[in-house]
Amino acid sequence: MDLSYSEEDQAFRVEIRTWLEDNLTGEWAALRGVGGPGRDHEMFEERRAWNRHLAAHGWTCVGWPVEHGGRGLSLWQQVIFHEEYARAQGPARVNHLGEELLGPTLIAFGTPEQQQRFLPRIVAVEELWAQGYSEPGAGSDLANVQTKARLTDDRQDWVIDGQKVWTSNAHLSQWVFVIARTEPGSQRHHGLSFLLVPLDQEGIDVRPIEQLTGGSEFNEVFFTGARTDADLVVGEVGKGWPVAMGLLGFERGVSTLGQTVDYARELAGVVDLAKQTGGIDDAVLRDRLAGLSAELEVVRAFALRGLSSVEGGSDSAAGGGAGSIFKLVWANWHQRLGEVALQVAGPASLLARESGTPYDLDEWQRLFLFSRADTIYGGSDEVQKNILAERVLGLPKEPRG
Template sequence: MDLAYSDDDVAFRSEIRTWLEDQLASAEWAGLKGLGGPGRDHEAIDERLAWNRHLAAHGWTCVGWPTEHGGRGLSLWQQVIFHEEYARADAPHGVNHLGETLVGPTLMAFGTPEQQARFLPPILAVDELWAQGYSEPGAGSDLANVQTKAVLDESTGEWVVDGQKVWTSNAHFSQWVFVIARSEPGSRRHQGLSFLLVPLDQEGVEVRPIEQLTGGSEFNEVFLTGARTAAAHVVGAPGQGWGVAMGLLGFERGVSTLAQTVDYARELAGVVERARANGAIDDPVVRDRLAALKVELSVIRSQGLRGLSQLAGGEDSAAGGGAGSIFKLVWAGWHRRLGEVAMQVAGADGLLTQGADPAAYDLDEHQRLFLFSRADTIYGGSDEVQKNILAERVLGLPREPKGA
């Protein structure tokens, strides 16, 4: 694994660092720094949307997309540089992640030219936002068990969709949702599923935000009752949506996840600063745990870089070498431990909300970190699912018995 950067990479890092520093120092954008992070997704959505459109106007969205689709066509390492510098600048968290990193690449890989022409430019310009319609009340990690149904109405040339989705990220402010639905009656498991692009602003779609312990509502329930979308808005062949769905999940562990380590380093530094301020750093157990977290984070970054270098060299895939699953397991467990140590450092203060109004639910940054990080080992593919992928698809072990 060669981690040396070329002269072009160094020049690119300087370019994006300078641009971000200049923009985020301006009166227009300075107040948005750091907003919208984990557990704070409800903050300044309109302002962050304006920032994302500002990025688009200057060519800083979809930087890894090929130039023929409007992106910058950056190399893998330049994409890493971009996301690292974005995190270091403490720029506001984006609102276009699902469109840019999931829907766009999926349409490039599986979509028709007409679908690409219709949907990619609005993603690039941040004019249309996307939500993810995978999980259901009875089909969370077991995606093949979805019960949402889609029927093609030949008289109108539209798909009619009925069902319920849950944990639907960003549905409360998005215009579109990509949905896995069973389109072949009587089909089971991976067979007979279709990957549909469904507009959210229509009769037959109800979005109910789910309030989280952190105070935000990133996730939603979405009820589809006779919702409609054009027949042409099926990605891949009807009934063959499983392959498209798995292809999309392969894009989920991209270079932007590696930049999380920069945010994590900032969070760890904040916990250390609090420990020094309140004297918790004098406890040898606390000091040992903080030191371990720092060392582990360096190892996690190296692990992420190794996985990306394997991917760049064609040595790994979403299931093949399991690098994506390993990376998810290590960073999710680390972040949960950081949240636990943050509460250990906070001591009794961590048990109380911090606002002037005792009745207000006003969390400080470490309380929010602790509560949000409890979900890290569940969302984006639970620990159990990642371990099964590694055991069954990578190591070739027997499949887990049903009901185990």
């Protein structure tokens, strides 16, 4: 695989780097590095305003086709955009689920009417989306979904009953895409439908979940007779599983490469801390830091190779399970970084500051605590390993009780 960039790609890198340097100043300068995992509550309204500033200058949905409001950037140009955005410490964007997950899914599977209704509002950051996948009994095992939806007698609306959990930013969103069982008596991945549901209505109760890191970006969402229009089902009724899996393919797409730039910055910060504390003189600790640096280069190279061989929206077995492998590798790498960060910080890392409510964490404590979830959200390690074993290597399926 050729990992070099063309002259056109290099010119684009200069363009986006210059634009970010010129714009992340003045009123926007305070947003550098704000938000992100475990910190989604930070300066939300200001970050939404910044996202709308990006939209006004054509820097949202950059990989979407031009006819759907995007820039139609090539794969490598999308990689460059996300790398430069991370290097500039652009604030965490509030529209990730709409821009990187639902939008591409509607482009691939949605009707023209659905595309016309929702895509322009995602591009303009006018409507935000939450993901209604996980349930108390269907987290990593998504095929065990029990939330139900039925058509009204006049076939004008879906009526939805059930519960979703770990729903990112549902308390800040206007819409949620929901996997629901629409065929009574169906089991596993059969009889599921992919529905688009407005959150601001009677019959929906959103309850934020307080996290170890102090924020509440995850939520429980209860549906009790909630409604959505009958035509707001993506794909065929009862055949929502391929749509749901296609969306997960987009989730592990090009935007994840920006993570590796953020991780490199975190690693550099831990190295600087080790120099300040004298921990860098410990041969064992220095070896762990060197190992993390080498591993991160391998993670990035693997991600680039995987992205070049997998079409967006493909399921998790595509490209020899490239998406599943990437998820396993970066999640475990990031957890090890969090562990090393606390080792470098020493005994002080065991104490939280009392300035917050109920406590306030420093950067390394937050990194360690939030990274505990890395191997769970977005598909747990166990699920990724099952995908690789059963669907890529062809091993016998795990017995189900």
